[in-house]
Amino acid sequence: ERLKNLTDIVWPEIALMVKERVREADAQGKAVCVLDAAVLLEAGWQDMVHEVWTAIIPEEEAVRRIVARDGLTEEAARHRLQSQMTNRQRVEQSQVVLCTLWEPDITRQQV
Secondary structure: OHHHHHHHHHHHHHHHHHHHHHHHHHHOOOOOOOOOOOOHHHHOOHHHOOOOEEEEOOHHHHHHHHHHHHOOOHHHHHHHHHOOOOHHHHHHOOOEEEEOOOOHHHHHHHO
């Protein structure tokens, strides 16, 4: 409930900032504008973009990375993942899907 209250305040402001940056890029004649927005789908911002690209990894690898990066317990890492959209939900709403299971060079080649 508290997280929803916070996102109800913050996300609309972030959306306004993003729209302004996209307008600026358009005014500068940029052909492409990339939004690195982890919550794009959760926030319902699909109307701001022409395509949604999603990076996914298997859940076990996600847990391993969260534990290593953030120092959380495995249980806390799983809880964090359960509070987010599933890979399947992301894939269903995306036009391009990348898997970042491999080395960063492989992901760059995919992109």
